[in-house]
Amino acid sequence: MDLQGFGHLLISGTWITIQLALASLVVGLVFGLTGAAAKLSNNRVARWLATGYTTLVRGLPELLLVLTIYFGGSQLLMWIASGFGYDEYIEIGPFIAGVAALSIAFGAYATEVFRMAMMEIPAGQWESGLACGMSPRRTFFRIILPQVWRLAIPGLGNLFQVLLKDTALVSVVGLNDIMRQSQVAISATKEPFTFFMVAACIYLLLTAATTGFTMLMEWVANPAARESRG
Amino acid sequence: MMTIRKLFATVALVAGSLMAAQAATAEDKIRIATEGAYSPFNMVDSNGELIGFDVEIAQALCAQMQADCDIVAQDWDGIIPGLRARKYDAIIASMSITEERLRVVDFSDKYYSNVLAFVTPEGSSIEVTKVGLQGKTVGAQRATIAGQYLEDNLGDVVDVKLYDTQDNAYLDLASGRLDALLSDKFPAYDWLRSDEGNGFHFQGDDIDINDEIGIAVRKGDALKDKFSAAIKAIVADGTYAKINEKYFPFSIY
Amino acid sequence: MTWEWSVIWQYLPRLMEGAWLTLELVLISGLIGIALAIPLSLMRASSQFWLKALPFTYIYFFRGTPLLVQIFLVYYGASQFEFVRESILWPILKQPYWCAIIAFSLNTAAYSAELFRSAIQAIPVGEIEAAEAMGMSKPVQVRRIILPRAFGIALPAYGNEVILMLKGSALASTITLLDLTGMARTIIARTYTPLEMFLAAGLVYLAISALIIGLFRFMEYRFNRYQYYHHTDTPKGLDAQLRDPHIDQ
Numbered sequence: 001m002d003l004q005g006f007g008h009l010l011i012s013g014t015w016i017t018i019q020l021a022l023a024s025l026v027v028g029l030v031f032g033l034t035g036a037a038a039k040l041s042n043n044r045v046a047r048w049l050a051t052g053y054t055t056l057v058r059g060l061p062e063l064l065l066v067l068t069i070y071f072g073g074s075q076l077l078m079w080i081a082s083g084f085g086y087d088e089y090i091e092i093g094p095f096i097a098g099v100a101a102l103s104i105a106f107g108a109y110a111t112e113v114f115r116m117a118m119m120e121i122p123a124g125q126w127e128s129g130l131a132c133g134m135s136p137r138r139t140f141f142r143i144i145l146p147q148v149w150r151l152a153i154p155g156l157g158n159l160f161q162v163l164l165k166d167t168a169l170v171s172v173v174g175l176n177d178i179m180r181q182s183q184v185a186i187s188a189t190k191e192p193f194t195f196f197m198v199a200a201c202i203y204l205l206l207t208a209a210t211t212g213f214t215m216l217m218e219w220v221a222n223p224a225a226r227e228s229r230g
Numbered sequence: 231m232m233t234i235r236k237l238f239a240t241v242a243l244v245a246g247s248l249m250a251a252q253a254a255t256a257e258d259k260i261r262i263a264t265e266g267a268y269s270p271f272n273m274v275d276s277n278g279e280l281i282g283f284d285v286e287i288a289q290a291l292c293a294q295m296q297a298d299c300d301i302v303a304q305d306w307d308g309i310i311p312g313l314r315a316r317k318y319d320a321i322i323a324s325m326s327i328t329e330e331r332l333r334v335v336d337f338s339d340k341y342y343s344n345v346l347a348f349v350t351p352e353g354s355s356i357e358v359t360k361v362g363l364q365g366k367t368v369g370a371q372r373a374t375i376a377g378q379y380l381e382d383n384l385g386d387v388v389d390v391k392l393y394d395t396q397d398n399a400y401l402d403l404a405s406g407r408l409d410a411l412l413s414d415k416f417p418a419y420d421w422l423r424s425d426e427g428n429g430f431h432f433q434g435d436d437i438d439i440n441d442e443i444g445i446a447v448r449k450g451d452a453l454k455d456k457f458s459a460a461i462k463a464i465v466a467d468g469t470y471a472k473i474n475e476k477y478f479p480f481s482i483y
Numbered sequence: 484m485t486w487e488w489s490v491i492w493q494y495l496p497r498l499m500e501g502a503w504l505t506l507e508l509v510l511i512s513g514l515i516g517i518a519l520a521i522p523l524s525l526m527r528a529s530s531q532f533w534l535k536a537l538p539f540t541y542i543y544f545f546r547g548t549p550l551l552v553q554i555f556l557v558y559y560g561a562s563q564f565e566f567v568r569e570s571i572l573w574p575i576l577k578q579p580y581w582c583a584i585i586a587f588s589l590n591t592a593a594y595s596a597e598l599f600r601s602a603i604q605a606i607p608v609g610e611i612e613a614a615e616a617m618g619m620s621k622p623v624q625v626r627r628i629i630l631p632r633a634f635g636i637a638l639p640a641y642g643n644e645v646i647l648m649l650k651g652s653a654l655a656s657t658i659t660l661l662d663l664t665g666m667a668r669t670i671i672a673r674t675y676t677p678l679e680m681f682l683a684a685g686l687v688y689l690a691i692s693a694l695i696i697g698l699f700r701f702m703e704y705r706f707n708r709y710q711y712y713h714h715t716d717t718p719k720g721l722d723a724q725l726r727d728p729h730i731d732q
Binding site: 056058059060061062063064067068071072075076161165166167168169171172179186190191192193194196197199200203204207208 | 543544547548549550551552553555556559560561562563564646649650651652653654656657664667668671677678681682684685688689692693
């Protein structure tokens, strides 16, 4: 396939896409864990907030989230900040807007994955941890979280694939990711099919790599299965 | 909640004092924003320098006013909020003077006049009149004067298609999905001269929508009159015509 | 900053026009998607390699790439080729409306096919054996037993897929269509009120997804009614079961 010298552009776009996906993953995991903790907490307000968050986000198009945060985000932030006496201009660029929108979306779905995983852990695990004299905090980090992790990884892997594909939406607000760079190449070469197909293949490679990585993580997170296989 | 509030206050305080420090040093400097993505008026060259008609006009105006200027690039969507938040003092970015914008910023006198023009494939026999365009598909970029003109004046007879980028509109013109494209004339002129614009041409007369391009400043800022006077001066002494000539073989004032 | 709520009321009729187009896109591509997904899922569930390979490739491509790429491939990509522009299909491919429907249908068919496949494989073997024992031919089994059962099993997951399709339909705005998102963006280009307009559009999306969720709950109830059936009086003995309730209460 003849890329007519635009290969380096697509590679730089791929790098941006990967950065965007990973940054959104990290922030999204924090949202997801917080959301799950809130949903399972005894605090009614926390439960209510978390339910509102997941219900709202799961019914809204990701593109609308990206557009709202990009075009309305600085307005909204400045409005909030002015309540704290801060009146300067706050700017939200495409990358930040993208990370914000994608991690909010990822977090809403991840909340459910973590919640399900946490509920799978039998109460006896908690009790035995405490019975061994561990503090609740230590029990959570030593006993519960590693198991939650193992149960959550397949679900999170799927969500990451969705996230990876959703990064393409951020090109609409001007981030120089794979999609945007393909469009730049297209405007010069007038070969939309060629370059969108190349973009599609790059995404396929990325999703395939993610599948492989998820399987690796499942193996890492599951010492029991690892041992038994020898 | 309390800690978040504290965090916000601290961030605000630190940022605020930084901004104040910056503002003090920048008192005598005029900071000008442009977009850097509107060829040939403002764009970025391969060295990352801002170039183009707007940039040269800005430099000429500063020379005329004997002011020290700093020209920065700013995304279009944030360009007016940035001005209002004192990130810079003026916008020279081919911005049309519109009623909506006048509600939030002031404008100097015009430094060029924008006209709209239809672009069609060479050999197309469409007459760009209300009758001639009846039932045709005409495109324009979303959120532009051309897009608004199409919707307001031809929306009842033509199928209007609005694109996210001008490039996508050009693509559809090439594929034959669009019978014509309505665009700001001068950037389209630049495109028609490039390789990509090969096979297309302007069709019919220009549409003068009385669209004047001015320099945006904050409401009530004295810079407005200074810029207006400087524009008058560079037009009178021929500096303007010299810059104009570099980009277009006809006057755009 | 000041909120301008009045613009929402002013432009509500146009937003509703956009919402209507969104519904239309979701409904039509949903129906075409199901029509494509059924044969695909039957092929996927088959045991012959070549029969499986084709739908596998198709599904892998459409599930592994962003919908935005797919919609651009159909809309801008197809027009790269002279023969497409000269074919009899061009009058259809020329219109963004049909390009959106083609892209959405192909996309949702890939996801639905996987849902249906796992539903088909979740049907208890006994039920199919029973059908065989009754002497049903393979096509009759598919029509009478496999598809209705698979549909019932897949319904909740399919409801989610429809919601995802609704969210994906916002991409129609990137190829000039004035769906709910496209309409909001066009209005914003004029009014400079992004927060208000996107908020209004967001509420309409939430209302539509609430509607879809409600619809699927209802369908699920109707379709899997046997699961919700409560015996009001337990038959006491075999005689009671043989008794015709219409004759002797």
